[in-house]
Amino acid sequence: MHVHEFQDMMRRIYFHRDSERAVVRTFNWLVEEVEELREALKEKDNEAIGDEFADVFAWLASLANVVNIDLEKAAIRKYNGRCPKCGQTLCKCPF
Numbered sequence: 119m120h121v122h123e124f125q126d127m128m129r130r131i132y133f134h135r136d137s138e139r140a141v142v143r144t145f146n147w148l149v150e151e152v153e154e155l156r157e158a159l160k161e162k163d164n165e166a167i168g169d170e171f172a173d174v175f176a177w178l179a180s181l182a183n184v185v186n187i188d189l190e191k192a193a194i195r196k197y198n199g200r201c202p203k204c205g206q207t208l209c210k211c212p213f
């Protein structure tokens with residue numbers, strides 16, 4: 119499954135609710151899931167970490183749907199085999 123297929127699937131399942139919830143509240147859900155990922159990483163619980171990555175990705179796709187952004191196109195446009203900051207295929211940016 120490609121990223122755009124996953125985003126389309128999220129649109130089919132959730133867009134009727136996501137569009138009603140609108141941008142700010144959908145964004146807030148994404149932030150909440152990122153916080154839950156932080157907690158799972160802190161606790162080093164691999165099953166929970168996987169679940170939270172899935173939730174972050176799902177809410178990111180939902181938010182992209184609400185603002186009509188193709189996540190796959192946007193990601194590839196910016197990260198097309200090179201670091202967008204230094205332009206190198208093997209990032210040489212300072213830490």
Ligand SMILES: [Zn+2]
Pocket residue numbers: 201202203204205206208209210211
């Ligand atoms: Zn770089």
